[in-house]
Amino acid sequence: MEYSSKHLEDLIERLAKLPSIGKKTALRLAFHLLKVPAEEALELARAIERVRTDVVSCEMCGNIAETQPCYLCADPSRDHAFLCVVEQPGDVIAIERSGVFHGLYHVLRGSLSPLDGIGPDDLRIRDLVTRVDEGGYREIIVATNPTAQGEATAHYLNDLLRDKVRLTRIARGLPIGADLELSDQITLARAIEGRKEI
Amino acid sequence: MEYSSKHLEDLIERLAKLPSIGKKTALRLAFHLLKVPAEEALELARAIERVRTDVVSCEMCGNIAETQPCYLCADPSRDHAFLCVVEQPGDVIAIERSGVFHGLYHVLRGSLSPLDGIGPDDLRIRDLVTRVDEGGYREIIVATNPTAQGEATAHYLNDLLRDKVRLTRIARGLPIGADLELSDQITLARAIEGRKEI
Numbered sequence: 001m002e003y004s005s006k007h008l009e010d011l012i013e014r015l016a017k018l019p020s021i022g023k024k025t026a027l028r029l030a031f032h033l034l035k036v037p038a039e040e041a042l043e044l045a046r047a048i049e050r051v052r053t054d055v056v057s058c059e060m061c062g063n064i065a066e067t068q069p070c071y072l073c074a075d076p077s078r079d080h081a082f083l084c085v086v087e088q089p090g091d092v093i094a095i096e097r098s099g100v101f102h103g104l105y106h107v108l109r110g111s112l113s114p115l116d117g118i119g120p121d122d123l124r125i126r127d128l129v130t131r132v133d134e135g136g137y138r139e140i141i142v143a144t145n146p147t148a149q150g151e152a153t154a155h156y157l158n159d160l161l162r163d164k165v166r167l168t169r170i171a172r173g174l175p176i177g178a179d180l181e182l183s184d185q186i187t188l189a190r191a192i193e194g195r196k197e198i
Numbered sequence: 199m200e201y202s203s204k205h206l207e208d209l210i211e212r213l214a215k216l217p218s219i220g221k222k223t224a225l226r227l228a229f230h231l232l233k234v235p236a237e238e239a240l241e242l243a244r245a246i247e248r249v250r251t252d253v254v255s256c257e258m259c260g261n262i263a264e265t266q267p268c269y270l271c272a273d274p275s276r277d278h279a280f281l282c283v284v285e286q287p288g289d290v291i292a293i294e295r296s297g298v299f300h301g302l303y304h305v306l307r308g309s310l311s312p313l314d315g316i317g318p319d320d321l322r323i324r325d326l327v328t329r330v331d332e333g334g335y336r337e338i339i340v341a342t343n344p345t346a347q348g349e350a351t352a353h354y355l356n357d358l359l360r361d362k363v364r365l366t367r368i369a370r371g372l373p374i375g376a377d378l379e380l381s382d383q384i385t386l387a388r389a390i391e392g393r394k395e396i
Contacts, residue, residue, distance in 0.1 A: 003291060005253050005264045011245040017238075019230050020223055030249065031288050032217050034262065038250045040215075045246040047209040051228065052236045055203050064232065066203045090229050093201060 008034070060131075062107035062124045064089040072105060079103045081138040085128065085157065087111050087145060095143065103141075106131060111149035112156055120156065128157070132164055139166045146172045146190075206232070258329075260305035260322045262287040270303060277301045279336035283326065283355065285309050285343060293341065301339075304329060309347035310354055318354065326355070330362055337364045344370045344388075 003009040008030055016026035033041045057063070058070035065071070072078060072092075082103025086092060092105050108123040120126075132140065142157055144150035158167055173191035174183055183191075201207040206228055214224035231239045255261070256268035263269070270276060270290070280301025284290055290303050306321040318324075330338065340355055342348035356365055371389035372381055381389075 004256075004262050004268050004270060004287070005249075007245070007248045007253050007264065008262055011242075011249045014242045014245050018227055018242075020226065025218055027288060027291075028218065029216055031286070033246055034249060034253065034287075041246055041250045044209075044212045044216075045243040047205070047212050048231055048239055048243040048246075050205045051203075051209045051232060052239045054205050055232065058202075064202050064206055066205065070202050072202060088229070089202070089232075090225060093225075 057109075061105045062089075062109055062127070063092050063105060080135075082141065083131070083135065083137045083139075084141045084143050086143050087150065087153070091143065091145075101141070108144070108153065111144055111147075111153040113149045113152075123153075125157070125160070129160065132161055137165055139168060141168050141170065143170045255307075259303045260287075260307055260325070261290050261303060278333075280339065281329070281333065281335045281337075282339045282341050284341045285348065285351070289341065289343075299339070306342070306351065309342055309345075309351040311347045311350075321351075323355070323358070327358065330359055335363055337366060339366050339368065341368045 003012070011033070012023075012026045012030045015021055015029050016023050018026075021029070033044070054066060056065055056068065058065040058068065058073055060069040060073040063070050063072065067074065079102045082101070083106055084095060084101055084103055085106045085108060086095065087108050087110060089107055092107060095101050095105075106124070106128050108125065108128070110118055110123050112118060112120065112123070131137075140157075140161060142154045144153045154169055161167055171194055172187070173194050174180065174187060180188070201210070209231070210221075210224045210228045213219055213227050214221050216224075219227070231242070252264060254263055254266065256263040256266065256271055258267040258271040261268050261270065265272065277300045280299070281304055282293060282299055282301055283304045283306060284293065285306050285308060287305055290305060293299050293303075304322070304326050306323065306326070308316055308321050310316060310318065310321070329335075338355075338359060340352045342351045342355075352367055359365055369392055370385070371392050372378065372385060378386070
């Protein structure tokens, strides 16, 4: 036995399965959890449990929620004329943080990726079409990632919805604070293509 | 509310408290735990719980254990003439992995660090002296870290034990695969000081 405790070994193995956690970090985290006050470690265990038992997916927008519908869909002060389509719940958090969007969201829970076998039926695209048909939205903002999969998804949605509603795509260009000299050629090409009057 | 679930927010905060886990990694881990099969996430929670409820400290060597004494102290095939002193339980794992030591261990559970208020009484040094007085060891190998605190601890142990037993210190020098040109001056100085006949 390499470790002096099977429980410890089991914990290290499970931690090492998490994304961006290697074997060494897993070891460090396990020893940290052994060293801190027991209550702190047990609270983390309970937080993981709660997130899997009490958290649901909003039937309306597909975002993570504790109520049905979620607090964003239920909020009457949000602008119900605008719908922002994103890939993942984390994207909602990022856009909310930016503070410039006050409409509703639709979380696809992924992006089109034929190589991984992910087609339109694996995403919440049918729900989106139903929402658009029923919702009377003024604008659908497609905020999928500027990656091959995200762009493919945006194109697909455009084909599907452009006759029903005004569709826009978030801008792609140089990030704020970037160094033009060091930016990659595709980003720079998109920044030039997307240029605007000053 | 920035997150659409308080449970999720709580989990992210607790994950971000772990060493080497920043806010962004915590977010990523939390979403990962939401995405994997529930059983996988719940098993991690249970592994954390078990490690805090069923794991004890060996009264003999101070290592992490599930039995009293631990399986290393209880193993009759280990060479009871050699005692290796280390700072932390993780160090025992590292030395076991090297495969060259077959004696017993003594885990100090830290190193002398006056600036942090850690003195000899905060470590398992008294237990070590008792073990040395009673154990009839042929050699004590001091394998504390080659850091200021680890070296200070080694010096302290040397003062305390050199009249009782043969004390050795693990070698400090260039790590295998290192580039001489790129190694720091202190390591290189130690490597030259510690030179041996070929």
